[in-house]
Amino acid sequence: MIIEHVLFVSAALFAIGSYGVISRRSLITVIMSLELMFNGVLIAAVAFSRFTPPAALLSGDPLTAEAIRSTLTGHAFAIFVTAVAAGEAALAFAMVFAMSRAGDSIEITDASDMKN
Amino acid sequence: MEVTSLTTFVFSVVSVMALGCAGLVVTQRNVFRAAIALAGSFLSVGILYFVLSAEFVGVVQILIYVGAISVLVAFAVMFIQDVTSGSRPARGQVIGAVVAALIFVALVFTSFNTNWSTMDRINDPVAIAALTEGWVEIGTDDDVRITLESPSTSDEVVVENGGVLVDSTGVLGVLLVREYMLAFEMIGLLLVAALIGGLLLMRDPERTSGQPGRKISS
Numbered sequence: 001m002i003i004e005h006v007l008f009v010s011a012a013l014f015a016i017g018s019y020g021v022i023s024r025r026s027l028i029t030v031i032m033s034l035e036l037m038f039n040g041v042l043i044a045a046v047a048f049s050r051f052t053p054p055a056a057l058l059s060g061d062p063l064t065a066e067a068i069r070s071t072l073t074g075h076a077f078a079i080f081v082t083a084v085a086a087g088e089a090a091l092a093f094a095m096v097f098a099m100s101r102a103g104d105s106i107e108i109t110d111a112s113d114m115k116n
Numbered sequence: 117m118e119v120t121s122l123t124t125f126v127f128s129v130v131s132v133m134a135l136g137c138a139g140l141v142v143t144q145r146n147v148f149r150a151a152i153a154l155a156g157s158f159l160s161v162g163i164l165y166f167v168l169s170a171e172f173v174g175v176v177q178i179l180i181y182v183g184a185i186s187v188l189v190a191f192a193v194m195f196i197q198d199v200t201s202g203s204r205p206a207r208g209q210v211i212g213a214v215v216a217a218l219i220f221v222a223l224v225f226t227s228f229n230t231n232w233s234t235m236d237r238i239n240d241p242v243a244i245a246a247l248t249e250g251w252v253e254i255g256t257d258d259d260v261r262i263t264l265e266s267p268s269t270s271d272e273v274v275v276e277n278g279g280v281l282v283d284s285t286g287v288l289g290v291l292l293v294r295e296y297m298l299a300f301e302m303i304g305l306l307l308v309a310a311l312i313g314g315l316l317l318m319r320d321p322e323r324t325s326g327q328p329g330r331k332i333s334s
Binding site: 001003005006007008009010011012013014015016017018019020022023024026027028029031032033035036039042043046047049050051052059066068069070071072074075076078079081082083084085086087088089090091093094096097098100101 | 120123124127131134135138139140141142150151154157158161164166168169170172173174175180181184185188189192193195196198208209211212213215216219223224227232235271276284287288289291292294295296299301306307309310311313314317318319
């Protein structure tokens with residue numbers, strides 16, 4: 001397992017998700033594909049955190065606790081993005097639900113009501 | 117089995133599972149089955165984080181994605197969609213496939229042609245000890261894990277072969293409340309905003325009395 005293999009999985013997940021976002025008609029499936037794309041990005045962040053050292057470790061200066069902590073920046077990024085994705089998913093499904101309750105179609109080609 | 121080959125084996129299995137379930141999500145006509153496949157894909161990615169020695173992120177992934185978002189998707193499907201009929205045929209499958217393939221090829225080409233600065237420099241414990249000048253080695257365990265202590269601040273880290281911090285959860289906790297304090301607090305604000313927004317959107321305008329003229333959706 002080297003970083004290229006993990007990035008390969010990440011790129012494949014992102015591409016599958018983007019295919020879903022472009023080609024699916026139902027808004028629910030589009031949101032699900034968006035979550036897949038989020039996951040692809042998060043895998044890349046964690047992989048970089050795991051395999052590449054931050055600049056503070058390569059500078060040759062004596063290590064500080066901050067420099068050691070900075071190896072986990074990718075993990076912190078992943079957690080923040082997860083939280084944002086959770087809020088986004090909740091709002092998106094609430095909007096889809098509001099559309100379907102108002103009697104509108106939830107197909108993405110018809111979803112232009114929001115400008116009214 | 118040797119540890120590295122076991123890691124590679126688990127990584128391969130979990131990657132195939134994640135990608136296979138993701139493929140089901142975007143091809144399955146039955147939306148409920150797609151939601152189940154989505155949960156499977158999330159779970160596989162969670163295990164992948166464990167393989168990448170990011171235990172806390174893996175737990176967060178399983179709790180939030182598998183535990184919360186998948187359930188939310190399942191509820192949304194049951195509330196909104198006529199499950200059995202499924203979604204109608206896709207809009208532009210060809211253009212979607214072409215765009216996805218272009219993205220994939222570009223990403224893979226870039227990642228395989230970039231000379232990533234890998235962890236070699238801090239790959240072995242001796243190199244770490246040399247790097248951490250001033251830090252004192254206060255314990256080893258089978259030459260795999262070494263514990264280092266900074267004499268000035270008495271911070272402690274445990275480092276494993278491959279330059280991986282062993283106690284990554286504790287270090288991550290300190291990172292979140294020191295370096296990323298502001299972002300951490302803003303996430304709380306964002307979640308509250310999302311909660312209030314979701315409640316407002318889900319409110320039934322006809323059945324909410326006392327607030328005339330406040331219809332949210334058309």
